[in-house]
Amino acid sequence: MNDTQAYYESSRCLFCYDAPCVNACPTGIDIPLFIRQINSGNTIGAARTIYNSNYFGNACGKVCPTDVLCEGACVYNLQEVKPIEIGRLQSYAASKAMDENVTLFETGKSNGKFAVVIGAGPAGISCACELRLNGFEVDIYEAKEKPSGLTLYGVAPYKITNDDALKEIVYLQDQFEFIINFNSPVTEKKDFEELEKKYDVIFLGIGLGETSQLRIRGEELENCLGAAEFIAELRIEKHNVKVGKKVIVLGGGNTAMDAASESSRMGAEKVILAYRRSATEMGAYGFEFDLAKGVGVEGMFNVSPMEIIGNGKVSGVKFIRTKTVNGKVENIEGSEFIEECDMVIKATGQMKQRDILSNIPGLKLDEKGRVIANPETFQTDNPKYFAAGDVYNGGVEVVNAVAEAKKAAKGIVDWLIG
Amino acid sequence: MPDLSVNFAGIKAPNPFWLASAPPTNSGYQIMKAFDAGWGGAVWKTLGIPVVNVSSRYGSVNYRDSRMMGFSNIELITDRPLKDNLKEIEEVKKYFPDHAVIVSLMVESRKEWHQIVKDAENAGADGLELNFGCPHGMCERGMGSAVGQEPEVLKTIVEWVKEVAKTPVIVKLTPNISDITEPGQAAKQGGGDAISLINTIQSIVGVDIDNFVPYPYVDGKSTNGGYCGPAVKPIAMNMIKNCAQDPAIGLPISGIGGIENWRDAVEFMLLGAGTVQVCTAVMHYGFGIIREIIPGFESYMKEKGFNTVAEMTGKALPNTTTWENLNLDYKIIAEIHKEKCIGCQLCYIACEDGAHQAIRLSENGTRVPQIIEENCVGCNLCSLVCPVEGCIEMIRKDDGKKYETWKDRTDSGNIPTTFNDKLAGGLHHWVPEPLSALKNKR
Numbered sequence: 001m002n003d004t005q006a007y008y009e010s011s012r013c014l015f016c017y018d019a020p021c022v023n024a025c026p027t028g029i030d031i032p033l034f035i036r037q038i039n040s041g042n043t044i045g046a047a048r049t050i051y052n053s054n055y056f057g058n059a060c061g062k063v064c065p066t067d068v069l070c071e072g073a074c075v076y077n078l079q080e081v082k083p084i085e086i087g088r089l090q091s092y093a094a095s096k097a098m099d100e101n102v103t104l105f106e107t108g109k110s111n112g113k114f115a116v117v118i119g120a121g122p123a124g125i126s127c128a129c130e131l132r133l134n135g136f137e138v139d140i141y142e143a144k145e146k147p148s149g150l151t152l153y154g155v156a157p158y159k160i161t162n163d164d165a166l167k168e169i170v171y172l173q174d175q176f177e178f179i180i181n182f183n184s185p186v187t188e189k190k191d192f193e194e195l196e197k198k199y200d201v202i203f204l205g206i207g208l209g210e211t212s213q214l215r216i217r218g219e220e221l222e223n224c225l226g227a228a229e230f231i232a233e234l235r236i237e238k239h240n241v242k243v244g245k246k247v248i249v250l251g252g253g254n255t256a257m258d259a260a261s262e263s264s265r266m267g268a269e270k271v272i273l274a275y276r277r278s279a280t281e282m283g284a285y286g287f288e289f290d291l292a293k294g295v296g297v298e299g300m301f302n303v304s305p306m307e308i309i310g311n312g313k314v315s316g317v318k319f320i321r322t323k324t325v326n327g328k329v330e331n332i333e334g335s336e337f338i339e340e341c342d343m344v345i346k347a348t349g350q351m352k353q354r355d356i357l358s359n360i361p362g363l364k365l366d367e368k369g370r371v372i373a374n375p376e377t378f379q380t381d382n383p384k385y386f387a388a389g390d391v392y393n394g395g396v397e398v399v400n401a402v403a404e405a406k407k408a409a410k411g412i413v414d415w416l417i418g
Numbered sequence: 419m420p421d422l423s424v425n426f427a428g429i430k431a432p433n434p435f436w437l438a439s440a441p442p443t444n445s446g447y448q449i450m451k452a453f454d455a456g457w458g459g460a461v462w463k464t465l466g467i468p469v470v471n472v473s474s475r476y477g478s479v480n481y482r483d484s485r486m487m488g489f490s491n492i493e494l495i496t497d498r499p500l501k502d503n504l505k506e507i508e509e510v511k512k513y514f515p516d517h518a519v520i521v522s523l524m525v526e527s528r529k530e531w532h533q534i535v536k537d538a539e540n541a542g543a544d545g546l547e548l549n550f551g552c553p554h555g556m557c558e559r560g561m562g563s564a565v566g567q568e569p570e571v572l573k574t575i576v577e578w579v580k581e582v583a584k585t586p587v588i589v590k591l592t593p594n595i596s597d598i599t600e601p602g603q604a605a606k607q608g609g610g611d612a613i614s615l616i617n618t619i620q621s622i623v624g625v626d627i628d629n630f631v632p633y634p635y636v637d638g639k640s641t642n643g644g645y646c647g648p649a650v651k652p653i654a655m656n657m658i659k660n661c662a663q664d665p666a667i668g669l670p671i672s673g674i675g676g677i678e679n680w681r682d683a684v685e686f687m688l689l690g691a692g693t694v695q696v697c698t699a700v701m702h703y704g705f706g707i708i709r710e711i712i713p714g715f716e717s718y719m720k721e722k723g724f725n726t727v728a729e730m731t732g733k734a735l736p737n738t739t740t741w742e743n744l745n746l747d748y749k750i751i752a753e754i755h756k757e758k759c760i761g762c763q764l765c766y767i768a769c770e771d772g773a774h775q776a777i778r779l780s781e782n783g784t785r786v787p788q789i790i791e792e793n794c795v796g797c798n799l800c801s802l803v804c805p806v807e808g809c810i811e812m813i814r815k816d817d818g819k820k821y822e823t824w825k826d827r828t829d830s831g832n833i834p835t836t837f838n839d840k841l842a843g844g845l846h847h848w849v850p851e852p853l854s855a856l857k858n859k860r
Contacts, residue, residue, distance in 0.1 A: 004807055012483070033709055040679040042714040084555045 001093040003200075008383045010039035013084050016075055021086055024073035027054040031086055038093055047097030048104050050090055055126045058098060058168045059151045060399045061091030062160040065254070067287045069399070085137045095164075098171045105175045106237040108135035114414050116141065117178075117201040118186045122206030123389025125169060130409030131203075132176040134417070139199075140178055141204060143185035149207055150390070150398055153232040155349075156258035158265070162235060182296040189359040196384060200414050204357075204371065204380075204387040205405060208350035210397050214250070218308025219346075227251065227347035233405020234262055244343025246270045247299040248317050249297075250305055252282035257292045259345045264295040272339065274300045276322055276329050300339075304331060308344055316340040350395060360385060367394030377411030378404060386412055420719035421726050422712070424458070426693045427612035428586040428620060429545040429669045431518035433458030434680035434727050435683065435711055438546060438674050439522035439590070441493065442705070446506025450513065452625045455705040456712055461614075461695060462507060464495035465550045466524040466561075471497050477633035477643060478550030488650070489698045490623040490635060490643035494555045495524050496802025500534070504541040511542035520588065524549040524561050528578045535582050545585045548576065548610075550601070551592040551617020553644045563617065566592035569604035576608025586611040588672060591657075593650075594620050598657040602667040613661060614672035614695065616646025647698040649790045651676030655689050659738055662690025677708070687727060688734035719751040746827065747820040750777075750796035750812040753790050758809035761785030765800035765810060775850055790854055 001009070013035040021031045030049050037046035050057035058418030066072070066087040074083030097104060113136050117124045120142035128138045146152055151165045173180070186192065186206075195202055211226025213219060223244060234241050247268045250259040252275035264271045275282055275291065278301050283288065293299070303319040310316070320337035362382035364372045371387040373380045378388050388408040389401035422433040437443050437452055437457035449460045471493055479488035496503060511519055521538040523546055525531055538546060550572055552562030565572050572589070579587055580598045589605035591598060593616040605613050620642050632640040646697030654675025661667050677683055678699040686694050699707055724730045754765070766787040769777040776793035777800060780786050789800075801810040827833045834841040 007807075009838055015707070017704050017706065030709070033706075036679070036707075036710045037714065040681050040710065040714055042680065042710075042717065044712045186425070 001088045006038055006043075006089060006092045008087055009085050009270060010035045010265060011075075013039070014075065020073035020075060020217070021070040021084075024069045025053075026069070026399045027060070027406070028403070029053040029057075029090070031090075034093060035086070035089055035206065037086065038089060043093050043096045044100070044102050046093035047102065047199055050094050051097070051104050054399070054402050055129045055172055056122050056151065056168065056398060057094035058091050059122070059148070059160060059165055060402065061087045061094060061396075062164065063091075063151060063155045063398050065285050065397060068285050088399045092151070094168075098167055099175075103175055105129070107132045107176055110137070111417060113137070113200045114139075114198070115201045115203065116195050117203045117205060118195075119149065119205035119207060119389070119391075120147035120169075120180050120182075121205055121207055121401065122151060123207075123391075123401040124149070124203065125407075126402045126405035127203045127205060127386075127388065127409045127412075128175045128178040129172055130406050131412060132178055134409070134413045136412075138176075138178040140180040140255050141184040142180055142182050143206075145182050146178055147182075149205075150277045150378035150401070153235055154228065154255075155398075156231060157238070157263050158233055158261075187356045187359070189316070190271040192360055200384075200416055202385050202404075203408060203412070204360075204385060204391055205389045205401070206353055206356065209353045210223045210351055211346050212349045214305065214346060214348060216305060218310060218314075219391075221304070221308055221314045221344075222312060223310075223314040223342060224308050224344040224346070226350075227255045227345050227352050228344050230259050231262070234266075239266075239310070241266060242261075244314075244341065246272075246341040247343045247345060248272045248274055248275050248339060248341045249345045249346050249347055250317075251276065251349075252284055253347060253349070254284045254288050256347030257284045257288040257297075259347050260297040261295050262293045263343075263345065264292070264297050268343070271297045272300050273297050273307065274303050274317070274319065274339075276302070276304045277324055278302060281324070304329065306336065309338060314342055314344050317344060352394070353391065357391075368394055374411070376407070377414065378408030379411050381417060383415070390398060420716055420724060421719050422458070422716065424727050426518075426586075426672065427588065429459070429518050429520065430516070431458040431693070433712065434687070434691075434693040435708060435715075436460055436518060436520075436672070436693055437700060438697040439463050439520075439549065440492075440697040442697060442699070442700045444824055446497065446510050449506075449519070452700075452705045452708075453514045453517050455512070456708040457517075457705065459520065459544075459693070461520040461522050461547050462503065462543075463501055464522040464524045464552070465500060465538065466495050468499055469494040469497050469555075471484055472633070472636050473569050474634045474636050479649060480646075484745060485602045486698065486702050487648050487699070488621075488623060489647035490621050490634070490645050491618070491643055492636075492643045495522075495549070495552070499536065504537055505539040506537070507543060512545075513590050515712050518544050520547050521775050522544040522547040522549050522590070523579075524552070524556065524835040526559075526561060531575065532582050535579055538840055539583070539585055543585055545588060545611075546579065546583060546629055547573045547588040547614060548579060548761060549590050550575075550619075551590045551615075552558070553592060553594050553620045554642055563592035563620075565596050566590075566601050566617070567595050569600045572601050573604040573608040576605055576610045588614050590611040590617055591615040591661075592617045593633045593653060598660050599664045599667060602661045602664060602669070606667050606669055607798055612670040612672060612692075613660065613667070614674055616650070616657050616675045618646045619650055619653065621645030631739065638776050646844075648676040648678055649755060655685060658686065659689045659735065661744060662732055662735055662739070680711045680718065683711060684718055684730070688729050688732070689738070690732045690735055692731050693726065710829070711814050716731050738794055742824040743827070744823060746824060747816050747822050748814070749799075749816040750814050751791055751794040752796070753811050753813045754787060754800075755811065756784075756786040758806050759786045760806055762805060768803045769823075773797055774847070794845070806825065 015032045034046040034049040070086040071083040115136045147169045148165045243266040247263040260273045307318040321332045364381045386408045388404035391412045424434045441463040444463045474492040477490045478486045481487040521543040550566035556562035557564040589610040669690045671692045673686035674695040766777045803808040
């Protein structure tokens with residue numbers, strides 16, 4: 001977005017009272033205020049308003065599903081007028097502050113407490129920033145070689161570039177001076193024990209694990225891979241990633257849409273999105289499916305994969321047709337068929353990191369494997385551990401992780417400082 | 419951090435952003451809410467003998483998709499009993515002892531003025547504002563702008579007030595007058611401690627063209643209202659400048675008129691305002707706009723190195739002079755940055771039909787117009803109509819060494835004095851033949 005676009009677009013904002021866009025934003029950014037600040041030529045002030053509520057101001061402007069959050073709530077929708085492009089305005093202001101390297105924050109006076117954050121994703125980084133603001137010393141341990149988690153490894157590349165994602169982390173790190181230890185997974189019991197001794201509090205922002213197994217035959221075949229892994233590879237290897245000629249994506253969530261869209265953009269001649277239920281029952285946002293269709297993805301509904309077929313390499317998927325009875329999916333006997341393909345991407349959810357989490361004494365998980373924590377303070381049943389982001393919510397948006405982690409940091413401050 | 423607190427003619431406030439006497443300051447409830455939101459002061463809606471209002475009181479001028487660019491009202495002073503207002507003033511001061519509560523007043527006789535001044539001060543007013551500005555309704559009864567338009571009467575009433583007032587007295591001026599400095603001087607002569615301006619401008623904001631009745635529509639009739647909002651800001655700023663530059667006034671100025679954001683407030687300060695008062699923007703968006711004004715204003719102060727509001731007050735006044743003191747040798751001409759041009763050709767038609775025929779359409783098949791440099795007088799029009807920021811730039815062409823004003827030339831006898839004088843400024847300016855204007859030969 002350039003200055004002219006930002007000026008015109010910000011001029012349209014009505015400055016609603018108790019604005020629905022703010023209520024729709026998990027981080028509660030004062031959106032009418034920052035838009036007005038852009039309009040009055042105080043773009044740096046706008047950036048301050050954004051970052052005060054959301055440390056991933058630039059990233060969220062790009063990766064947030066704004067159609068169902070702030071922009072979806074814009075009152076203009078009720079007049080069938082295009083809603084304000086809040087996401088783009090947000091990134092416009094945030095990136096201006098980054099480009100000009102404006103210092104928005106100063107770390108708090110040292111309070112003598114040491115915190116360790118596990119995971120340098122949106123939750124971990126946000127928590128670290130907030131703790132530094134409150135005078136904590138903060139070390140971050142990250143399993144991968146780069147920071148920013150989902151923003152870098154987990155969302156489709158058309159939403160945000162690696163440079164943009166990493167730039168924001170550098171911008172925050174310059175101001176908050178936390179230390180990130182890369183390639184440093186914390187997984188074993190002894191790892192946690194060591195951290196417990198060394199630090200006053202431990203924040204878990206470890207997100208989710210690998211793509212879940214379907215537990216059907218043929219999953220081990222070459223060219224059958226998980227969507228999370230496919231996106232991560234795309235983000236790092238970019239155009240060097242090879243996709244099949246005909247790709248079948250299994251799943252109906254937003255990651256499935258990303259995987260299908262990107263397969264198509266990467267040159268697959270045919271991409272089929274296969275989902276167990278009907279189109280209307282998909283978890284993905286409508287606009288995400290529209291985007292996928294827009295690049296040629298075809299939907300195939302009420303089909304359930306029974307087996308991945310192939311001899312060493314994937315050559316097709318054996319499906320059975322389904323119907324929904326009383327909300328439950330039932331297979332229709334005798335309706336099996338084989339759909340040929342040379343690549344299968346499973347977008348059927350990511351595993352919870354149960355193995356790692358089981359190494360933390362006293363930590364409780366719910367039936368879906370999510371860490372149980374107080375929804376206000378984000379303190380877990382082991383009082384020394386706080387958790388937020390995907391590990392707590394089971395996998396939602398970057399913006400949810402950011403919002404939760406900020407509250408978790410306040411929970412930590414209240415617990416340790418009072 | 420810069421210090422926003424002000425001492426305005428003896429009235430102290432945590433910041434210079436006040437609410438003008440108007441519907442947003444009708445009650446203690448509203449003023450408490452405003453202070454809570456961050457406003458530094460408020461001028462209570464004018465007290466006097468309570469009025470009876472008409473229903474249907476406001477009208478507005480929308481410009482394209484911008485609502486309430488101009489706003490008009492025919493509401494009168496307070497319609498609430500004096501004792502209710504006084505009780506609420508007392509309560510507000512109890513909770514906000516450091517905020518400025520100024521009470522606007524409008525009555526007729528000397529006795530009434532004395533009484534109401536004492537009442538307002540006893541309730542805890544930090545200052546008084548005399549409403550000599552209201553241009554509708556009240557003026558028909560000999561008050562409001564009827565006073566503001568008669569400097570002698572204005573002076574007398576200020577004197578009456580000063581006979582008993584213990585707190586600073588601000589005289590609010592009406593713009594419905596040819597020379598604003600006359601009532602300004604009268605305010606000074608009467609002993610006023612400060613002036614505030616502008617009050618609203620007499621106006622009709624529109625006419626219902628089906629029913630032949632202006633707005634606001636009151637049962638088939640209407641009347642002139644008082645005009646305010648962003649549209650009046652240029653008029654207000656000029657009047658503030660006039661008062662600020664008049665040594666016979668020399669009073670602190672509270673600026674009013676279309677202020678909506680931090681930038682507006684800064685402009686008023688630079689032209690001589692020590693505080694600003696806001697009404698229409700609050701009537702449009704609520705008290706919450708203060709959260710945009712304060713941080714924007716503060717970061718401007720920081721950027722410019724101003725520590726206090728007083729340091730910036732009047733900063734633009736030395737550069738605001740009379741026409742005869744402007745440099746006639748300053749020459750600028752337009753330059754179109756063709757890489758930015760989007761081809762709307764508005765600059766062409768504006769110059770061609772509305773100015774000096776100094777732009778031609780492109781002859782090379784593009785839609786980027788070209789400046790005819792020898793014909794460009796540097797009027798700015800093309801750069802003003804251009805929708806692209808930075809596309810048409812006015813470039814200085816003189817060497818900046820010569821500085822000769824109309825005054826200098828008058829003094830040295832170097833000005834045109836006859837109808838066909840050889841010194842006519844446009845003598846060498848090329849103008850197309852009239853007949854070439856016609857599309858079809860006649």
